[in-house]
Amino acid sequence: MKAASAGPARMKVSVIGAGVAGLTCAVELAERGVDVEVLERSDALGASACSWQAGGMLAPWCERESAEPLVARLGQEAIGWWADKFPGTVRHGTLVLAHGRDVAELNEFAARTESFERIGRERIAELEPDLAERFGQALFFPSEAHLDPRAALAALAARAQRLGARTRFGADMTPALIRELQSSGRTVLNCTGLAAREALTDLRGVKGEMVVVRIRELSLRRPVRVLHARLPLYVVPREHGLFMVGATMLESDDPGRVSVRSVLELLTAAYALNPMFGEAEVVEIGTGVRPAFLDNLPRLRWRDGVLHVNGFFRHGFLLAPALARMAADVLLRDARFPEVMDEDHRERRRA
Numbered sequence: 001m002k003a004a005s006a007g008p009a010r011m012k013v014s015v016i017g018a019g020v021a022g023l024t025c026a027v028e029l030a031e032r033g034v035d036v037e038v039l040e041r042s043d044a045l046g047a048s049a050c051s052w053q054a055g056g057m058l059a060p061w062c063e064r065e066s067a068e069p070l071v072a073r074l075g076q077e078a079i080g081w082w083a084d085k086f087p088g089t090v091r092h093g094t095l096v097l098a099h100g101r102d103v104a105e106l107n108e109f110a111a112r113t114e115s116f117e118r119i120g121r122e123r124i125a126e127l128e129p130d131l132a133e134r135f136g137q138a139l140f141f142p143s144e145a146h147l148d149p150r151a152a153l154a155a156l157a158a159r160a161q162r163l164g165a166r167t168r169f170g171a172d173m174t175p176a177l178i179r180e181l182q183s184s185g186r187t188v189l190n191c192t193g194l195a196a197r198e199a200l201t202d203l204r205g206v207k208g209e210m211v212v213v214r215i216r217e218l219s220l221r222r223p224v225r226v227l228h229a230r231l232p233l234y235v236v237p238r239e240h241g242l243f244m245v246g247a248t249m250l251e252s253d254d255p256g257r258v259s260v261r262s263v264l265e266l267l268t269a270a271y272a273l274n275p276m277f278g279e280a281e282v283v284e285i286g287t288g289v290r291p292a293f294l295d296n297l298p299r300l301r302w303r304d305g306v307l308h309v310n311g312f313f314r315h316g317f318l319l320a321p322a323l324a325r326m327a328a329d330v331l332l333r334d335a336r337f338p339e340v341m342d343e344d345h346r347e348r349r350r351a
């Protein structure tokens with residue numbers, strides 16, 4: 001991989017925020033020959049990013065259960081994009097299960113989604129031996145994928161650096177500092193998640209709580225979603241016996257507090273998936289606040305000459321590659337994407 005050579009008209013872009021949105025944009029732009037710098041207010045990668053808390057599921061077809069068709073369509077780009085950029089991308093699909101009494105939930109899920117196989121006890125046992133005998137029916141989404149978000153962010157940061165992008169930590173960018181960047185001839189891409197609320201007044205926070213546990217005796221090869229009317233849950237396997245158990249969805253922008261009830265509910269649901277989770281070590285209890293617009297769809301939006309890439313809701317890893325491609329096309333080719341740009345960007349750019 002080689003950084004593109006500098007030319008007289010080489011565009012200079014400052015990407016603010018090193019979450020998944022900022023880093024995908026940085027890589028996409030650097031790959032197209034742009035002079036990129038990433039400015040992150042934390043002292044280390046992920047220290048205050050919602051992206052650090054994510055499950056890392058790349059599940060465009062499962063997400064269709066509650067998301068708009070656009071999410072499934074744009075999300076399908078993500079699997080190949082991540083597999084190309086991050087060798088740790090695991091393409092083993094997703095398993096969706098329901099306990100016997102909740103089997104109606106499985107039918108409802110099937111009615112709202114596509115690209116799955118209905119499977120029975122034997123096939124479940126083949127796919128996930130540690131769930132054998134526990135479930136009689138499931139939906140298998142073979143084309144979905146997952147990744148460890150922290151490893152994936154580190155890989156993106158390293159890739160951006162190899163392409164010549166510079167990253168500065170401890171850079172808390174105020175409006176005045178942003179104006180300085182602009183007057184020095186840099187284009188500014190704002191990827192600060194919920195922190196962009198002053199400029200994007202319709203952005204809201206949707207809090208997600210999660211638990212990471214370790215149990216080496218249990219093995220899952222793919223994310224498992226367990227349907228339940230009140231307590232839906234997913235478990236995403238990671239390396240070294242780690243499992244991320246998630247996640248709540250609360251209309252709140254308080255990043256600090258994790259309730260006993262949420263932890264109890266998540267761990268109870270994991271225990272019901274397999275009682276061996278009862279023996280697991282609790283490694284981490286975490287929370288992140290998802291940045292979301294009212295329709296839960298992401299946006300590219302100009303404000304004061306800055307292009308914002310935001311509103312990823314529960315789909316940051318799933319949708320950032322498509323939005324990064326679009327953001328790069330907007331900056332480099334003056335392209336328009338009416339489905340994710342809700343105003344005439346040429347007007348805004350002149351602001």
Ligand SMILES: Cc1cc2nc3c(=O)[nH]c(=O)nc-3n(C[C@H](O)[C@H](O)[C@H](O)COP(=O)(O)OP(=O)(O)OC[C@H]3O[C@@H](n4cnc5c(N)ncnc54)[C@H](O)[C@@H]3O)c2cc1C
Pocket residue numbers: 016017018019020021022039040041042046047048049050051052053054055056057058171172173174191192193194195196207208209210246247248287288289290291309310311312313314315316317318319
């Ligand atoms: C529990 C949970 C599970 C999830 N699971 C999944 C999943 O399985 N799949 C999926 O696709 N998505 C998932 N998501 C959603 C995903 O995490 C978010 O959509 C995504 O992280 C949003 O990324 P972002 O880059 O916009 O924001 P962030 O990750 O919050 O990044 C913003 C960055 O900007 C920096 N910043 C802020 N202000 C400034 C400033 N003034 N100057 C400089 N830097 C600044 C912050 O420090 C931060 O690093 C999950 C979310 C949660 C909470």
